[in-house]
Amino acid sequence: MTKGRFISFEGGEGMGKSTQARLLAKFLEGRGLKAVLTREPGGTPGAEAIRQLLLHPPGEGWEAEAEALLFAAARSDHVARLIRPAIQEGSWVICDRYLDSSRAYQGRAGQLGDAAVRQLHAIGSHGLLPDATIVLSASADHVQERLRARDGDETDAIGGRDDSYHLAVNSAFEAFASEEPDRFRIIDGEGTVEEVHQRVLAALSPMLPEARP
Numbered sequence: 001m002t003k004g005r006f007i008s009f010e011g012g013e014g015m016g017k018s019t020q021a022r023l024l025a026k027f028l029e030g031r032g033l034k035a036v037l038t039r040e041p042g043g044t045p046g047a048e049a050i051r052q053l054l055l056h057p058p059g060e061g062w063e064a065e066a067e068a069l070l071f072a073a074a075r076s077d078h079v080a081r082l083i084r085p086a087i088q089e090g091s092w093v094i095c096d097r098y099l100d101s102s103r104a105y106q107g108r109a110g111q112l113g114d115a116a117v118r119q120l121h122a123i124g125s126h127g128l129l130p131d132a133t134i135v136l137s138a139s140a141d142h143v144q145e146r147l148r149a150r151d152g153d154e155t156d157a158i159g160g161r162d163d164s165y166h167l168a169v170n171s172a173f174e175a176f177a178s179e180e181p182d183r184f185r186i187i188d189g190e191g192t193v194e195e196v197h198q199r200v201l202a203a204l205s206p207m208l209p210e211a212r213p
């Protein structure tokens with residue numbers, strides 16, 4: 001059996017990751033492939049429970065180190081129980097956020113540093129990296145309007161952090177993409193959902209299987 005593929009979508013809140021991850025999974029299924037659509041933090045019962053603890057923390061919230069450990073623990077369960085087995089059985093795993101979110105949010109914006117986040121990942125998930133990572137990028141004005149329509153005034157412990165935190169997150173993703181151009185593709189997230197989907201397909205085209213006649 002051929003090994004599957006692993007693709008992650010990254011970027012700040014409201015860039016269109018969930019929308020585009022869903023469309024890519026549908027596209028792959030249309031080509032006769034098995035696609036597993038999943039998300040972080042989450043994807044398994046244990047990781048979904050940790051997601052609640054992270055986004056709606058009890059008490060006064062987590063210290064930076066505890067927060068990074070919880071993300072790494074959720075990822076460890078997700079990789080061991082869902083991502084790795086799915087890749088091994090030949091599926092395409094499409095993941096809405098993955099390690100690079102921890103690098104950008106906890107490592108850069110949260111100031112824990114890249115080495116510490118990578119160390120946790122080496123222990124928790126044996127360093128598993130995606131074959132390709134799509135970073136969606138759009139202007140703050142654009143995204144604010146989308147988020148208002150999606151969430152109203154609702155926010156969570158991380159989405160609700162100040163503008164400078166989110167600016168650091170966005171510039172971290174850009175830096176990662178330029179440091180590792182073989183794995184990352186930056187995609188313009190502005191325009192219609194279909195326009196962005198076509199850009200995603202174009203960026204991944206060398207990996208994608210041919211349409212069957």
Ligand SMILES: Nc1ncnc2c1ncn2[C@@H]1O[C@H](COP(=O)(O)OP(=O)(O)O)[C@@H](O)[C@H]1O
Pocket residue numbers: 011012013014015016017018019020146147149150189190191192193194196
């Ligand atoms: N290209 C687009 N143009 C307009 N609205 C969009 C576009 N892509 C997504 N949206 C909408 O914007 C909101 C945020 O998109 P979503 O996919 O949830 O982003 P993310 O997962 O990055 O937070 C959703 O309400 C979604 O329907």
Ligand SMILES: Cc1cn([C@H]2C[C@H](O)[C@@H](COP(=O)(O)OP(=O)(O)O)O2)c(=O)[nH]c1=O
Pocket residue numbers: 011012013014015017018039040041071097098099100101102103105106158159
């Ligand atoms: C996976 C991951 C997410 N996060 C944050 C980013 C988001 O604020 C939140 C996940 O919420 P989510 O609803 O998935 O994000 P979005 O609004 O982009 O759809 O958790 C981290 O801080 N570190 C991580 O490793």
